[in-house]
Amino acid sequence: MSFKVxxxxxxxxxxxxxxxxxxxxxxxxxxxxxxxxxxARSINMSYKKAWHLLxxxxxxxxxxxxxxxxxxxxxxxTALTPYGKSLIAAFDQMNLNCREFLDQQMKAIxxx
Amino acid sequence: MSFKVxxxxxxxxxxxxxxxxxxxxxxxxxxxxxxxxxxARSINMSYKKAWHLLxxxxxxxxxxxxxxxxxxxxxxxTALTPYGKSLIAAFDQMNLNCREFLDQQMKAIxxx
DNA sequence: TAGCGTTATGTCATATCAAACATAGCGAAT
DNA sequence: ATTCGCTATGTTTGATATGACATAACGCTA
Numbered sequence: 001m002s003f004k005v006x007x008x009x010x011x012x013x014x015x016x017x018x019x020x021x022x023x024x025x026x027x028x029x030x031x032x033x034x035x036x037x038x039x040a041r042s043i044n045m046s047y048k049k050a051w052h053l054l055x056x057x058x059x060x061x062x063x064x065x066x067x068x069x070x071x072x073x074x075x076x077x078t079a080l081t082p083y084g085k086s087l088i089a090a091f092d093q094m095n096l097n098c099r100e101f102l103d104q105q106m107k108a109i110x111x112x
Numbered sequence: 113m114s115f116k117v118x119x120x121x122x123x124x125x126x127x128x129x130x131x132x133x134x135x136x137x138x139x140x141x142x143x144x145x146x147x148x149x150x151x152a153r154s155i156n157m158s159y160k161k162a163w164h165l166l167x168x169x170x171x172x173x174x175x176x177x178x179x180x181x182x183x184x185x186x187x188x189x190t191a192l193t194p195y196g197k198s199l200i201a202a203f204d205q206m207n208l209n210c211r212e213f214l215d216q217q218m219k220a221i222x223x224x
Numbered sequence: 225t226a227g228c229g230t231t232a233t234g235t236c237a238t239a240t241c242a243a244a245c246a247t248a249g250c251g252a253a254t
Numbered sequence: 255a256t257t258c259g260c261t262a263t264g265t266t267t268g269a270t271a272t273g274a275c276a277t278a279a280c281g282c283t284a
Contacts, residue, residue, distance in 0.1 A: 004124045005206070009214065012116045037260060046243060051262070068261065071251030075259025094117070094217050101213050102121065105206050149230060158273060163232070180231065183281030187229030 018060040035077040117214045130172040147189040
């Protein structure tokens with residue numbers, strides 16, 4: 001049968017979401033474009049929503065995930081800190097491992 | 113840090129959700145109460161919503177997950193088929209394994 | 225036959241969430 | 255001083271999901 005196991009993982013701190021798929025996608029887009037607004041546009045996300053997501057991340061984290069500058073050359077921008085980069089790497093790795101694990105699990109119960 | 117990895121898994125068939133956490137909770141409630149309406153009430157879910165969930169499950173499944181009778185002694189009722197019971201058992205097992213796996217994963221990256 | 229509790233649906237109001245629109249401030253460059 | 259692109263917010267509208275209410279049919283029981 002065409003059963004498919006899907007999964008979603010996220011990291012909570014203090015009961016609220018700290019990092020999830022949407023936020024990771026946004027962080028990657030920021031990394032590639034160098035700004036929050038460009039990053040948001042590149043993944044068809046409204047600036048407002050993107051700003052809220054990023055705000056949530058930086059609120060939960062004790063070490064800053066991005067550095068934001070306003071005004072100046074190019075109007076400013078947003079860049080990931082090394083900590084931020086390590087976060088998305090860890091998340092991706094864990095997500096990948098989880099999916100592989102679930103695929104194995106699914107194979108184990110083909111007798112549905 | 114008080115990081116916590118959370119996860120949600122569900123099973124899709126043909127692109128739409130076949131079984132998820134809410135549906136499993138409902139199926140369990142049905143199993144315990146012997147009826148859809150009682151089961152829904154017992155988990156504070158409206159009958160309408162419960163009916164839609166169950167309808168979705170039985171629509172996707174090729175083997176029936178529940179047997180529904182209307183009228184008669186007690187007004188009728190809903191019971192799980194053996195197939196239905198095996199489904200929720202499999203789902204629970206997979207969910208549990210997934211959570212254990214993620215906990216292990218989390219331990220492996222304490223250096224956040 | 226009248227009543228009861230259940231399955232099975234439809235309709236309509238509402239509440240929650242996301243998008244659209246609007247605006248302000250910043251700081252370098254011209 | 256003016257312009258430009260960006261960060262940073264508020265407000266207002268719109269969509270979408272949820273809940274409340276209503277109703278019909280069914281078959282046993284009394």
